Amino acid sequence: xxxxAKERGAPEQDTEVTLGVYVYGIVPAGTKVPPDEHGLGDxxxxxxxxxxxDIGALVSEVDVxxxxxxxxxxxxxxxxxxxxxxxxxxxPFRFGSVLTNEEAVTEELLAPHHDDFLAALNELEGCxxxxxxxxxxxxxxxxxxxxxxxxAASLREAIRGTSEDATRNERIRLGEIxxxxxxxxxxxxxRTLLDALAGCxxxxxIREPSHEQDAVNLALLMRSDEQETLEQRLGDxxxxxxxxxxxxxxxxxxxxxxVVAQAAEE
Numbered sequence: 001x002x003x004x005a006k007e008r009g010a011p012e013q014d015t016e017v018t019l020g021v022y023v024y025g026i027v028p029a030g031t032k033v034p035p036d037e038h039g040l041g042d043x044x045x046x047x048x049x050x051x052x053x054d055i056g057a058l059v060s061e062v063d064v065x066x067x068x069x070x071x072x073x074x075x076x077x078x079x080x081x082x083x084x085x086x087x088x089x090x091x092p093f094r095f096g097s098v099l100t101n102e103e104a105v106t107e108e109l110l111a112p113h114h115d116d117f118l119a120a121l122n123e124l125e126g127c128x129x130x131x132x133x134x135x136x137x138x139x140x141x142x143x144x145x146x147x148x149x150x151x152a153a154s155l156r157e158a159i160r161g162t163s164e165d166a167t168r169n170e171r172i173r174l175g176e177i178x179x180x181x182x183x184x185x186x187x188x189x190x191r192t193l194l195d196a197l198a199g200c201x202x203x204x205x206i207r208e209p210s211h212e213q214d215a216v217n218l219a220l221l222m223r224s225d226e227q228e229t230l231e232q233r234l235g236d237x238x239x240x241x242x243x244x245x246x247x248x249x250x251x252x253x254x255x256x257x258x259v260v261a262q263a264a265e266e
Contacts, residue, residue, distance in 0.1 A: 020098045020099065031056060040060070078254070129251060132234065
């Protein structure tokens with residue numbers, strides 16, 4: 001396990017905590033840690049860079065006797081990586097990656113994987129992840145489904161003004177039709193949007209919907225200097241979906257959907 005140390009901010013007593021090293025991700029050795037960013041934990045850990053050769057690991061100390069995953073921990077993990085990704089290539093690590101100490105970070109992580117990590121960082125130089133989310137406008141969505149599916153329209157009319165118990169089977173069937181229609185529309189609309197954005201991105205990942213009315217949920221890996229082009233293309237496309245799908249763009253972010261790694265556990 002990690003090394004024991006006196007608990008910070010504790011009264012004068014012999015209370016000890018067992019410290020480990022939390023790993024956020026891999027970056028080039030010359031990367032500067034943003035001075036206003038802190039790690040996870042309470043109090044927030046000081047972020048340092050453990051260097052080996054041409055690469056380094058973003059780390060901070062954590063009390064390994066306290067479970068990781070408290071409110072704010074995951075946000076602190078992502079916030080740090082996103083901040084660093086604005087100025088340097090980043091290989092994000094999965095949330096919860098902890099090693100025994102900084103020597104272990106070097107000997108078990110950086111040294112044996114140095115060349116692979118460096119090659120991946122070189123490929124990501126100047127790139128970032130962008131998330132494109134679109135959600136159907138409920139009224140417009142239902143209008144499309146009822147217009148396209150006579151059975152759905154008939155069932156909708158049949159349950160109007162009736163109790164749930166009296167038309168339970170009809171409601172179940174209508175729900176099935178709606179779910180299937182939304183899934184089909186989501187697949188088609190996602191492909192249509194990807195085609196419209198062709199040339200803006202190097203790689204794309206179709207993410208799982210986070211809401212039943214999601215129209216698109218895409219992760220794009222692309223050069224950061226192409227962001228203006230992406231925004232223009234997406235804006236033009238959004239006009240064609242006005243009143244049907246609400247679109248928003250998130251980024252630049254660390255490339256979580258493309259190169260997330262896992263440190264060796266204690």
